[in-house]
Amino acid sequence: MKNKILLKIIIPETDDTFDIFIPVNEVIWKIKKLFITGASELSGNLLDKNADYCFINKDSGKIYNNNEIVFDTDIRNASELILLKIEK
Secondary structure: OOOEEEEEEEEOOOOEEEEEEEEOOOEHHHHHHHHHHHHHHHOOOOOOOOOOEEEEEOOOOOEOOOOOEHHHOOOOOOOEEEEEEOOO
């Protein structure tokens, strides 16, 4: 389990929270895409799979770039991230 970390993902849009393990060597956009797909199915398609979302660190307020690798960010075990829809 050295290559995975446990995160708490908070989705205010659906009022859900999820605890998930993610690999540290993966790109943020891939994790976000997989998570949105899974969370949408679990919440009864309340999330818009075609909308833009961003991950925000609950403690620091940092918005993560889609092309960042998890290992290169400040995301660590037990981090809490908020998934917010980006309105255009």
